Amino acid sequence: MPKLGGRKVRERKIKEPIVGLSSNKNEQQSIIQGLELLPIKQIITQGDRVVITPNWVKANDPSTGTVVGPQTLQELIRYVKRFNPKEIIIATGSGGDQTTSVFKKVGYDKAIQEEAVKFVDLNFGPYVDIDLGHSIINRTKINSLIENMDVLISFTQLKQHEEATMSAAIKNIALGWPPAEIHGFPKKQTGIHEDLHGFIVAMAKKIPIDLSIVSVDKGMIGTGPSDGKAVDTEGLTIVSTDPVAADAIGGRLLGFLPQAIQYIYALYNAKVGEADPNNMIIKGMTLEQAEKIFSKAAYGQEIVLDKDNKIKGMHGNMPK
Numbered sequence: 001m002p003k004l005g006g007r008k009v010r011e012r013k014i015k016e017p018i019v020g021l022s023s024n025k026n027e028q029q030s031i032i033q034g035l036e037l038l039p040i041k042q043i044i045t046q047g048d049r050v051v052i053t054p055n056w057v058k059a060n061d062p063s064t065g066t067v068v069g070p071q072t073l074q075e076l077i078r079y080v081k082r083f084n085p086k087e088i089i090i091a092t093g094s095g096g097d098q099t100t101s102v103f104k105k106v107g108y109d110k111a112i113q114e115e116a117v118k119f120v121d122l123n124f125g126p127y128v129d130i131d132l133g134h135s136i137i138n139r140t141k142i143n144s145l146i147e148n149m150d151v152l153i154s155f156t157q158l159k160q161h162e163e164a165t166m167s168a169a170i171k172n173i174a175l176g177w178p179p180a181e182i183h184g185f186p187k188k189q190t191g192i193h194e195d196l197h198g199f200i201v202a203m204a205k206k207i208p209i210d211l212s213i214v215s216v217d218k219g220m221i222g223t224g225p226s227d228g229k230a231v232d233t234e235g236l237t238i239v240s241t242d243p244v245a246a247d248a249i250g251g252r253l254l255g256f257l258p259q260a261i262q263y264i265y266a267l268y269n270a271k272v273g274e275a276d277p278n279n280m281i282i283k284g285m286t287l288e289q290a291e292k293i294f295s296k297a298a299y300g301q302e303i304v305l306d307k308d309n310k311i312k313g314m315h316g317n318m319p320k
Contacts, residue, residue, distance in 0.1 A: 012208045013043045013151065017242035017274035019249055021284040023235055023293060027217040028075040030235035034213075035079065037283040038241055043211050044083040048150040051089045052076065053122075055156035055172050058096030058226045059105040065220035065230035067106060068155055072215065074111035076155060081115075088115075091145055092176045093122035095186040096226060120145055123180040134202040136191035141182055146207065153211040154243065158250045159224035163196050165261045167225050168250040169212035169243045174203035197262040204243070204267055212246035214238040216253065221298050233297040236290060244273020245280050252277070252287065252305050253294040257316055277311045287311060 020037030024030035044050060054073050060066035073090070080088055090112055094102045099121045103109050112119050120143065127141035156172035164171050175187060183190045192199050216236040222228035240246035244267045251261050258275040259265045268275035277287055291304035305312050 009206055010208055012241065013210045014039060014241035017245040017280045018240060019242075019245050019280050019282045020237075020239040021249070021282065021287070021290045022237045022239075023233070023285060023290075025234045027069065027215060027235045027237070028072050030217070030237045031072065031076065031213060031215065031239070032079055034237045034239035034284065038211075038239060041083065043241065044080060044085060044151055046084040048083075048085045049087045049089070049148060050080055050085045050151040050153065051091050051145065051149040052080070052153045052155055053092045053173055053176050054090065054108075055176070056092050056094045056099060056102040056106070056108070058094065059102045060226060062106065062218060063230060064226075065157060065159065065218040065228065066226045067102065068157060068215065069218075070107040070111045072217075073108060073155065074115060076153075076213070077111070077115045077117055080153075085151075088117040089120055089145065089149070090117055091120040091122050091143070093178070093180055095175055095180060098185075099123055122177050125179070125181070127179070130206055132199075132202040132206065134195070134199055136194050137199060137202075140178060142177055143179065146177070151210045152207065153213065154209045155213045156215070157219055158214050158216045158238070158253060159220035160222060160228060160254060161224045163193060164200065164263065165256065166247070166251055166254055168214045168247040169209060169240075170204050170247050170263065170267070171200055173207055173209055174200040177203065177207060197266065200263040201266045201270070204263070204272060205270070209243040210241070212238075212240045212243045214246050214250050216250075216294055219294070219298070221254070231294070231298045233293055236293050238290075242273045242280075244268060244275055248275040249277065249287065249290075253291055255303065255305065257305070257312065258314055276314050277306070278313065
């Protein structure tokens with residue numbers, strides 16, 4: 001088992017790659033419908049300390065597809081409360097603007113205050129050290145919250161990304177947790193972006209995500225993560241017990257097989273998670289249906305990788 005600065009890394013609650021695909025004109029309801037497709041009672045149990053990391057990369061309006069919506073975050077908090085956790089903590093560290101600026105400008109402060117949950121700005125300490133084994137950043141400080149949580153939820157949107165190819169559940173944690181106090185705004189001063197995919201892989205190995213929620217209600221294509229075109233799919237949602245599976249499915253909506261996204265393929269080969277949909281348990285709508293909904297909203301026509309009830313393999317349609 002890998003170690004976290006000399007300590008054992010916590011394992012995911014559910015190891016099976018279960019994926020839920022749902023669609024509802026109401027984003028909040030779509031997410032709840034998706035979560036109900038998963039063994040949620042085994043993921044969040046009574047007495048757990050649950051940490052939700054939302055995508056707050058920049059103080060842009062949620063309608064731009066840049067950040068998650070405060071109302072949807074509030075509904076997610078209320079859903080988690082059903083399972084009687086000991087504590088719910090909203091924790092993230094913005095890279096584009098000060099976290100507190102995003103917190104107030106977008107309106108997350110109201111949701112957090114009304115639900116009486118704790119907020120932690122991961123851009124600051126107290127810290128613990130973690131060994132990454134990354135070629136440029138071998139070791140980094142990270143908020144000590146990493147040692148005091150039972151469940152980690154990544155809540156973000158699906159976006160094309162100018163360097164990472166795409167941004168979804170894994171990158172949300174990999175770039176949301178490193179402190180800007182050390183790595184700078186927008187977290188590019190110490191070498192993270194010199195090998196971004198390698199850094200994402202290193203972080204994913206150290207911080208297991210128990211529940212991945214990728215909203216495509218306001219996805220983004222083009223020049224993401226904050227300057228692309230917003231895509232309104234009216235509540236299309238990907239949820240999963242396996243963050244590699246969640247991101248791999250998100251990649252397929254964007255038209256990418258796993259090898260097209262370096263960090264996904266590397267994590268798959270390292271057996272951190274599953275990237276082949278043929279080996280996933282997919283519930284709700286079919287992958288083909290989800291691809292049609294997204295491509296129609298994004299490009300005005302249905303463009304799919306997986307059609308006629310057949311799922312392409314890891315490397316597509318290889319010649320015989």
